[in-house]
Amino acid sequence: MKMKRNLAILVAVAFLTSLWLPLSIAAVAGTAPRFIDRQGLLSAEQAAALTARLDEISQRHHFDTVVAVVPALDHREAHLFAADFFEQNGFGYGQDLDGAILLLATENRDFGFAALGSGIYAFSPAGQAYLDRLFLPDLKANRYFEAFMAYADGVDDFLAKAEAGQPYIAGNIPLTAAQRASYRLYAIIISLVLALAAALIVTGVWRGKLRSVRRDNLAHAYIRENSMVLTGQHDIFLYRQVHRVRRAEQNHSSSGGDSFTSSSGHSATGHSGKY
Amino acid sequence: MxxxxxxxxxxxxxxxxxxxxxxxxxxxxxxxxxxxxxxxxxxxxxxxxxxxxMAWGYEGExxxxxxxxxxxxxxxxxxxxxxxxxxxxxxxxxxxxxxxxxxxxxxxxxxxPDAIIPFQVSKAEALQALQKHYMGKRLLPKVFQDSNHLEEVKGVYVPFWLFDAEVDAEMEYSATQIRHWSDSNYNYTETSTFRIVRQGAIGFSQVPVDGSNAMDDALMESIEPFHLESAEDFRTAYLAGYAANKYDVDAQQSIERANERIRRSTESAFASTVAGYATVTPQRAHVRLKNGGVRYALLPVWLLSTRWQGKPFSFAMNGQTGKFVGDLPLDKAAFRKWFAGIFGVAAAALLAVSMIIVHIM
Structure with a gap:
C-alpha cells in the first residue's frame, strides 16, 4: 500500500516536473526553437547544428538569435512581418525583447531582418547592409545552411562588437571576403597599369633625351623687345547655357534599415529584401 | 677666280x-x-x-x-x-x-654678306661639348661613345637670310568659362561663351632662315637662337681657318619659312593675352606683315659628323652661344632592360602598397 502511494507520488512529481521543465525553458529561451523551418529547407542534421549554434549565441549574449522560414508573407513588408513573428513566438530577452530574427518567405524569395531591444544599438543601418553581404551570396545561391550559419556568425560578431562599445557603424565596416577579393583584383590591375605607365613615361623621357634636332616653328627669340602693343582688347559676353543632371540616388537592393515599432509597440530596427 | x-x-x-x-x-x-x-x-x-x-707638256683631260x-x-x-x-x-x-x-x-x-657673327667658341670647346652631349643619356649605346670616331669637325660660316618685319594682327577667339554647383536634386554646369578680340602690333628683328641647301634646316633651327645684335660688319678675315658657303637658297625662297615662323609666333603671343577662360579656341587670325627687310649674314656653326654601324650621325653647335644638338642612336637592349626593370620594381612596390591598403580596409 505504502509502495503504491510512493509510486503515485513519484508519478505526480514526474508529471509536475514534465509540466514545469518546458515552462522554465520557455522562460529562458522562448517558446519555440530558434530555427523554425516550415518549408523544410534544411536536413535534420543541419537544422540541429544550426539550432545549437543559435542557442549557444543567444545564451552567451542574452540575445535571442532566430532564423525562420515561412511559405509566404501577408500584406506586410518582410522585416515588419519578421518583428511580429519574433514577438508572437515568445522570443526576446528581458523587457525590451532583446533579439534578432532573419525571416525567409520562399514564395517570392523575400527576406526580412529585424532586431529588437539592444539589437537597435548593435545593428545600425550601415551594419545591417554589412550583415546582408555576409549571408546573401549563399542565400541567393540556395546554400541555405551556409547562409544561416554565416548569419549566425555575423550576429555573434555584431553582438561582441556592441558589447565592446564599438558597434558596426558607417566608417568601421570591415570588408567581406568577396569584397576583399575583388579589391585585391582591382589593386593588381591598377598596380600593373600604373607600373606600365611609369615604365613608359620614364623610358619615354630618356628616349626623348636622345633627340635634340627639331624644327622651331616659332620666332619668339626674335621678337623685338617691348614691340608688342595691344590697340584693341575686347572680351564680349555672348550667351550662357545651364545644363543640369539629376543627382544619383542611393540605390538600395533592400528597404528599411531605420527604426520602427512592432505591432505590440516595441522599438525595432530592420530591413527587407529579395534573395 | x-x-x-x-x-x-x-x-x-x-x-x-x-x-x-x-x-x-x-x-x-x-x-x-x-x-x-x-x-x-x-x-x-x-x-x-x-x-x-710653266709648261710640263702634260695635256690632261x-x-x-x-x-x-x-x-x-x-x-x-x-x-x-x-x-x-x-x-x-x-x-x-x-x-x-x-x-x-x-x-x-x-x-x-x-x-x-651684310653681317657676320665671328666664332666665339673654339674647336676644342666643340669637342668637349660633344662629350658632354653623350653624358646623362642612359639609353645611348655605351659602345657608341667608346667606338665611334669623329669623321670630321669643321667650323662653317653658314649663309642665313635675316628677316625684319612689323606685324599688324587681329585675332578672334571663342572662349568659355565654366561654373559648377549643386542642389539636393541636381548638379548644374553653367557654360558662358565669350567672343574675344585682340588687335595690335608686334615687331620681329632678324629672324634667321638657313640659306644653304647643304645644311639640314632642322639642324640649323635647333641651334638657334643667334644673338644678332652682336653681329659685325662682314670682313673676309673672319673666314680664315673656317669653311664658308655662299647662299644657294635666295631670299625670295626663304621668305615663306620666315613668314610661317613670324605668323605662328604672332598668333602665340596674342593668344597668351587671353587669360581666365576654361577653353580658348581660335576663330580667325589676320596677320599682316609690313616694312619687311632682309639682310644676308654668315653665322658660325661647328659641324661634327661620325658614323656608327654604317649610319651617319651629324651634330651641330652654335658657334656663338655653344648650344649643341644632334640625334643619338637608341640602345634597344638597354631600353628593354630598363623598361622591364622599371615596370617590375614599380609593379612590386605598388602591389605591396595596395595589398597593405586592402588588408587594413
Whole structure:
C-alpha cells in the first residue's frame, strides 16, 4: 500500500516536473526553437547544428538569435512581418525583447531582418547592409545552411562588437571576403597599369633625351623687345547655357534599415529584401 | 677666280681667326694681328698675280661640260695647288698646304654678306661639348661613345637670310568659362561663351632662315637662337681657318619659312593675352606683315659628323652661344632592360602598397 502511494507520488512529481521543465525553458529561451523551418529547407542534421549554434549565441549574449522560414508573407513588408513573428513566438530577452530574427518567405524569395531591444544599438543601418553581404551570396545561391550559419556568425560578431562599445557603424565596416577579393583584383590591375605607365613615361623621357634636332616653328627669340602693343582688347559676353543632371540616388537592393515599432509597440530596427 | 689667303707678315705662315681672342693669330710664330688692321691688307692681297708660265707638256683631260657644271677651280696662292670645289664654297683650307683660303669672289658685289657673327667658341670647346652631349643619356649605346670616331669637325660660316618685319594682327577667339554647383536634386554646369578680340602690333628683328641647301634646316633651327645684335660688319678675315658657303637658297625662297615662323609666333603671343577662360579656341587670325627687310649674314656653326654601324650621325653647335644638338642612336637592349626593370620594381612596390591598403580596409 505504502509502495503504491510512493509510486503515485513519484508519478505526480514526474508529471509536475514534465509540466514545469518546458515552462522554465520557455522562460529562458522562448517558446519555440530558434530555427523554425516550415518549408523544410534544411536536413535534420543541419537544422540541429544550426539550432545549437543559435542557442549557444543567444545564451552567451542574452540575445535571442532566430532564423525562420515561412511559405509566404501577408500584406506586410518582410522585416515588419519578421518583428511580429519574433514577438508572437515568445522570443526576446528581458523587457525590451532583446533579439534578432532573419525571416525567409520562399514564395517570392523575400527576406526580412529585424532586431529588437539592444539589437537597435548593435545593428545600425550601415551594419545591417554589412550583415546582408555576409549571408546573401549563399542565400541567393540556395546554400541555405551556409547562409544561416554565416548569419549566425555575423550576429555573434555584431553582438561582441556592441558589447565592446564599438558597434558596426558607417566608417568601421570591415570588408567581406568577396569584397576583399575583388579589391585585391582591382589593386593588381591598377598596380600593373600604373607600373606600365611609369615604365613608359620614364623610358619615354630618356628616349626623348636622345633627340635634340627639331624644327622651331616659332620666332619668339626674335621678337623685338617691348614691340608688342595691344590697340584693341575686347572680351564680349555672348550667351550662357545651364545644363543640369539629376543627382544619383542611393540605390538600395533592400528597404528599411531605420527604426520602427512592432505591432505590440516595441522599438525595432530592420530591413527587407529579395534573395 | 679670286682667292685670298692670310699669311703672317712676320713668318709667312698661314694665320687664322682665333675665337678666344677675337684676333688673327699665327700658329707658327705666335704673332697676333688685329682684324681691322688686316682688313687693310685685304686690298693688296686681292691683286691678281700674273700666271707663271710653266709648261710640263702634260695635256690632261679637260672637264667635260657636265662635270664642269657646279665646279669651281682655284689656284692656292700659297703653294699653287689647284683647289676644286663646289660653286657655293666660300672659304676652306688648301688640301695641299693646309693654308686657309677665302674665295673672295664668292662674297663680292651683291653676294657680299651684310653681317657676320665671328666664332666665339673654339674647336676644342666643340669637342668637349660633344662629350658632354653623350653624358646623362642612359639609353645611348655605351659602345657608341667608346667606338665611334669623329669623321670630321669643321667650323662653317653658314649663309642665313635675316628677316625684319612689323606685324599688324587681329585675332578672334571663342572662349568659355565654366561654373559648377549643386542642389539636393541636381548638379548644374553653367557654360558662358565669350567672343574675344585682340588687335595690335608686334615687331620681329632678324629672324634667321638657313640659306644653304647643304645644311639640314632642322639642324640649323635647333641651334638657334643667334644673338644678332652682336653681329659685325662682314670682313673676309673672319673666314680664315673656317669653311664658308655662299647662299644657294635666295631670299625670295626663304621668305615663306620666315613668314610661317613670324605668323605662328604672332598668333602665340596674342593668344597668351587671353587669360581666365576654361577653353580658348581660335576663330580667325589676320596677320599682316609690313616694312619687311632682309639682310644676308654668315653665322658660325661647328659641324661634327661620325658614323656608327654604317649610319651617319651629324651634330651641330652654335658657334656663338655653344648650344649643341644632334640625334643619338637608341640602345634597344638597354631600353628593354630598363623598361622591364622599371615596370617590375614599380609593379612590386605598388602591389605591396595596395595589398597593405586592402588588408587594413
Amino acid at each position: 679670286s682667292l685670298q689667303t692670310f699669311k703672317c707678315p712676320q713668318c709667312g705662315g698661314a694665320i687664322q681667326f682665333d675665337p678666344g681672342t677675337q684676333e688673327m693669330v699665327c700658329p707658327y710664330c705666335d704673332s697676333v694681328m688685329d682684324v681691322q688692321a688686316l682688313q687693310a691688307m685685304d686690298a693688296d692681297l686681292a691683286r691678281d698675280l700674273a700666271p707663271e708660265g 679637260a672637264w667635260d661640260e657636265s662635270e664642269q657644271h657646279g665646279l669651281m677651280v682655284y689656284a692656292c696662292r700659297s703653294c699653287g695647288g689647284e683647289i676644286v670645289s663646289g660653286e657655293t664654297l666660300g672659304a676652306a683650307a688648301c688640301p695641299f698646304c693646309g693654308n686657309p683660303v677665302v674665295m673672295t669672289s664668292q662674297f663680292s658685289g651683291s653676294l657680299r
